[in-house]
Amino acid sequence: MVEASTQVRADLDRLLPLVEPLFTEALQEGEAKRVAEAMRYSLAAGGKRVRPVLCMLAAEAIGSKPERARSCAIALEFIHTYSLIHDDLPAMDDDDLRRGKPTCHIAFGEGQAILAGDGLLTEAFQILATDSNLSPEACVEAVRILSEAAGWRGMVGGQSLDLEGEALTSSGGTYDLEHLKRIHRLKTGALLRVSLELGAIAGSASPLQRGALREAGAALGLAFQIQDDILDATSTAEQMGKRVGKDEGKGKITYPLLLGLEGARLALTEATSTALTHIQSLPNPRSLTAWAHYLAERTA
Amino acid sequence: MVEASTQVRADLDRLLPLVEPLFTEALQEGEAKRVAEAMRYSLAAGGKRVRPVLCMLAAEAIGSKPERARSCAIALEFIHTYSLIHDDLPAMDDDDLRRGKPTCHIAFGEGQAILAGDGLLTEAFQILATDSNLSPEACVEAVRILSEAAGWRGMVGGQSLDLEGEALTSSGGTYDLEHLKRIHRLKTGALLRVSLELGAIAGSASPLQRGALREAGAALGLAFQIQDDILDATSTAEQMGKRVGKDEGKGKITYPLLLGLEGARLALTEATSTALTHIQSLPNPRSLTAWAHYLAERTA
Numbered sequence: 001m002v003e004a005s006t007q008v009r010a011d012l013d014r015l016l017p018l019v020e021p022l023f024t025e026a027l028q029e030g031e032a033k034r035v036a037e038a039m040r041y042s043l044a045a046g047g048k049r050v051r052p053v054l055c056m057l058a059a060e061a062i063g064s065k066p067e068r069a070r071s072c073a074i075a076l077e078f079i080h081t082y083s084l085i086h087d088d089l090p091a092m093d094d095d096d097l098r099r100g101k102p103t104c105h106i107a108f109g110e111g112q113a114i115l116a117g118d119g120l121l122t123e124a125f126q127i128l129a130t131d132s133n134l135s136p137e138a139c140v141e142a143v144r145i146l147s148e149a150a151g152w153r154g155m156v157g158g159q160s161l162d163l164e165g166e167a168l169t170s171s172g173g174t175y176d177l178e179h180l181k182r183i184h185r186l187k188t189g190a191l192l193r194v195s196l197e198l199g200a201i202a203g204s205a206s207p208l209q210r211g212a213l214r215e216a217g218a219a220l221g222l223a224f225q226i227q228d229d230i231l232d233a234t235s236t237a238e239q240m241g242k243r244v245g246k247d248e249g250k251g252k253i254t255y256p257l258l259l260g261l262e263g264a265r266l267a268l269t270e271a272t273s274t275a276l277t278h279i280q281s282l283p284n285p286r287s288l289t290a291w292a293h294y295l296a297e298r299t300a
Numbered sequence: 301m302v303e304a305s306t307q308v309r310a311d312l313d314r315l316l317p318l319v320e321p322l323f324t325e326a327l328q329e330g331e332a333k334r335v336a337e338a339m340r341y342s343l344a345a346g347g348k349r350v351r352p353v354l355c356m357l358a359a360e361a362i363g364s365k366p367e368r369a370r371s372c373a374i375a376l377e378f379i380h381t382y383s384l385i386h387d388d389l390p391a392m393d394d395d396d397l398r399r400g401k402p403t404c405h406i407a408f409g410e411g412q413a414i415l416a417g418d419g420l421l422t423e424a425f426q427i428l429a430t431d432s433n434l435s436p437e438a439c440v441e442a443v444r445i446l447s448e449a450a451g452w453r454g455m456v457g458g459q460s461l462d463l464e465g466e467a468l469t470s471s472g473g474t475y476d477l478e479h480l481k482r483i484h485r486l487k488t489g490a491l492l493r494v495s496l497e498l499g500a501i502a503g504s505a506s507p508l509q510r511g512a513l514r515e516a517g518a519a520l521g522l523a524f525q526i527q528d529d530i531l532d533a534t535s536t537a538e539q540m541g542k543r544v545g546k547d548e549g550k551g552k553i554t555y556p557l558l559l560g561l562e563g564a565r566l567a568l569t570e571a572t573s574t575a576l577t578h579i580q581s582l583p584n585p586r587s588l589t590a591w592a593h594y595l596a597e598r599t600a
Contacts, residue, residue: 031482032457034464039452086418091410110391111463114414115456118386118421122451125425129444136436143443144429151422152339156415157332163411164334182331 007290011053015066019052022074027123038108038116039123042081045099050295051076051195054220057291058199061282062209069202071131072142075124076195079150082120083191085113087159121150134202141201149190158187169253177258181222188228189221196220212278216288219275223296226268229254233261235299272296307590311353315366319352322374327423338408338416339423342381345399350595351376351495354520357591358499361582362509369502371431372442375424376495379450382420383491385413387459421450434502441501449490458487469553477558481522488528489521496520512578516588519575523596526568529554533561535599572596 023043027036052073056066088095088103089110096106105113128134128142148154161183165175196217200210233256255264272292279288323343327336352373356366388395388403389410396406405413428434428442448454461483465475496517500510533556555564572592579588 027452030453030457031486032452032460035452035457035460082418086414089411089414091414111389112460114386114389114391115452115460115463117418118382119452119456121418121421122447122456125443126447126451129440129447136440139443140429140436140439143425143439147422147426147429151426152327152332152335152415152419153330156419156422157330157335160332160335160412160415163415186331 005290005294007287008294011057011287011291012049015053015056016049018056018067018070019049019073019077023077034108035112035115035119038104038112039119041107042085042104042116043077043120045081045101047099048298049077050224051080051191054192054195054217054288054291055199055202057287058196058213058217059203060199061213061279061284061288062200062203062205063283064203064205068133069199071127071134072146072198072202075127075142075146076191076198078120078124078127079146079155080191082117082124083150083155083159085117085120089113092159092163124150138201138204142198145194145197145201149194154186154190155188158183158185158190162187165253175253180253180255180258184222184225185218188225189218192221192224193217209282212281216275216278216292219271219278220292220295223268223271223275223292226255226264226271227296227298229256230261230264230268231299268296305590305594307587308594311357311587311591312349315353315356316349318356318366318370319349319373319377323377334408335412335415335419338404338412339381339419341407342385342404342416343377343420345381345401347399348598349377350524351380351491354492354495354517354588354591355499355502357587358496358513358517359503360499361513361579361584361588362500362503362505363583364503368433369499371427371434372446372498372502375427375442375446376491376498378420378424378427379446379455380491382417382424383450383455383459385417385420389413392459392463424450438501438504442498445494445497445501449494454486454490455488458483458485458490462487465553475553480553480555480558484522484525485518488525489518492521492524493517509582512581516575516578516592519571519578520592520595523568523571523575523592526555526564526571527596527598529556530561530564530568531599568596 024040026043027039030036055073055076056069059069060066084098085104087093088098089105096103103113104116108116124146125143128139128146131139134142150156152160161179165179165183168175193214194217196213197210200213205213233254255267259267272295275292276289279285279292282288324340326343327339330336355373355376356369359369360366384398385404387393388398389405396403401407403413404416408416424446425443428439428446431439434442450456452460461479465479465483468475493514494517496513497510500513505513533554555567559567572595575592576589579585579592582588
């Protein structure tokens with residue numbers, strides 16, 4: 001974890017206890033012990049919990065309580081974790097280290113890892129549908145926007161485009177900034193965007209507030225991905241807890257590659273600034289403001 | 301397709317046009333063309349459409365219209381199709397032929413096939429959440445029981461136990477009838493069971509009717525799996541459109557292996573009889589009755 005501002009540390013101290021127990025203690029009672037163990041292994045591997053925290057902060061930013069967004073926050077982390085498990089598979093990014101630990105398929109075998117991802121994705125909707133604090137209308141809306149953002153029109157679609165792009169570049173081809181933006185808008189951006197929008201739904205936002213949180217989320221998603229690319233190009237493996245420089249090693253198209261390191265940093269600043277404009281329109285913008293700065297300045 | 305009774309053929313003629321167009325014409329407009337193509341490829345590969353048909357017949361059996369259960373029916377087939385794509389992967393059952401066509405990973409590569417499965421699973425919940433014919437309460441209930449049946453407490457869990465069982469038997473171990481029943485109750489039974497229960501929810505069943513459809517679905521699920529095992533042991537590849545005898549070749553535990561062929565046939569008759577008892581308690585049992593017989597007597 002990076003040096004974070006006092007506000008960010010205070011938010012983590014307040015908010016993580018609302019969701020962390022679910023990541024380590026859930027999924028205990030089923031008959032299929034092995035796949036549940038693989039699901040818990042990957043959930044417990046930690047990471048920054050950016051999506052659940054942003055979701056709860058979005059609810060707070062409109063004057064609601066973070067607890068209202070708890071099931072949405074947990075569902076987001078389940079879906080994020082499933083996407084990491086599947087992305088790490090040999091047929092995808094083929095990574096054997098994640099957050100400093102063996103990836104799920106290294107620890108449990110490829111078959112159980114595929115199933116653990118499937119199980120986490122499915123369970124995310126179970127979590128939403130069994131939250132008695134959400135009205136039926138809010139629950140349906142949450143399922144709708146989460147399944148859209150996570151599916152073939154969102155994250156899954158982005159990963160598919162990314163795989164195609166890798167096949168293209170490894171055979172000597174290339175693609176432009178517009179296509180790179182499309183990949184990231186879908187692959188990483190869609191889930192970060194709905195992280196804030198789900199907080200809006202759970203917190204009963206007005207249409208204007210929901211729109212502001214959606215736009216802020218889209219901009220934060222872009223900023224997050226640009227910073228990821230910058231970090232991959234400039235960090236050490238020890239800082240990141242995973243292989244770095246792998247983008248370049250794979251001939252992967254990145255923001256620093258297309259814009260240069262300074263150009264990428266400028267794009268990061270612009271995206272963060274867009275996010276901040278929308279965040280400032282909300283009744284209670286303090287924490288989200290601190291997080292927008294933190295995400296742009298993080299070193300891991 | 302097998303020789304089916306007049307009733308079953310009439311039901312297919314009535315009901316398939318309600319859902320088939322979605323399997324071949326959906327998923328056209330996204331930015332990620334390749335994964336959408338892989339999803340459509342597997343959806344269009346056909347198969348018996350047992351789950352969507354049973355779902356719509358369950359709504360009819362309680363006096364509702366099959367159209368009411370249309371989105372539930374489509375969601376079920378999306379989830380069934382995703383499970384076939386992932387089950388066929390090299391890390392799972394490693395099949396290269398399905399319904400007489402190359403499996404998804406053979407046609408599109410392993411990475412895109414994993415994503416196509418992920419996309420279909422996610423889209424199932426999108427389909428439920430965007431059906432304006434379902435009340436919010438019915439939609440939440442449908443998401444809840446479908447995610448439970450499809451996830452680690454159901455189908456995913458059963459597939460995980462099955463993988464573990466294969467590892468056990470391939471190293472010379474074995475397991476008993478109780479464990480085989482558990483695997484099938486989860487792996488195949490759970491989704492067939494909720495096929496009928498989703499029809500109950502969509503058709504606004506009384507609690508008693510819903511209970512009867514749930515029990516009928518559980519029994520039909522068991523019957524379906526026993527017949528699958530019997531067919532694998534006795535059919536030709538031409539009849540089945542996929543490799544047969546593969547269970548025995550892999551040392552897989554099956555009903556015929558544990559009970560003998562006659563014992564398995566007796567268990568099939570018993571399960572079908574249980575299903576019929578529950579079906580007969582409903583206001584409009586004719587079609588489901590014909591289907592219970594058809595599923596037990598099918599030859600593919």
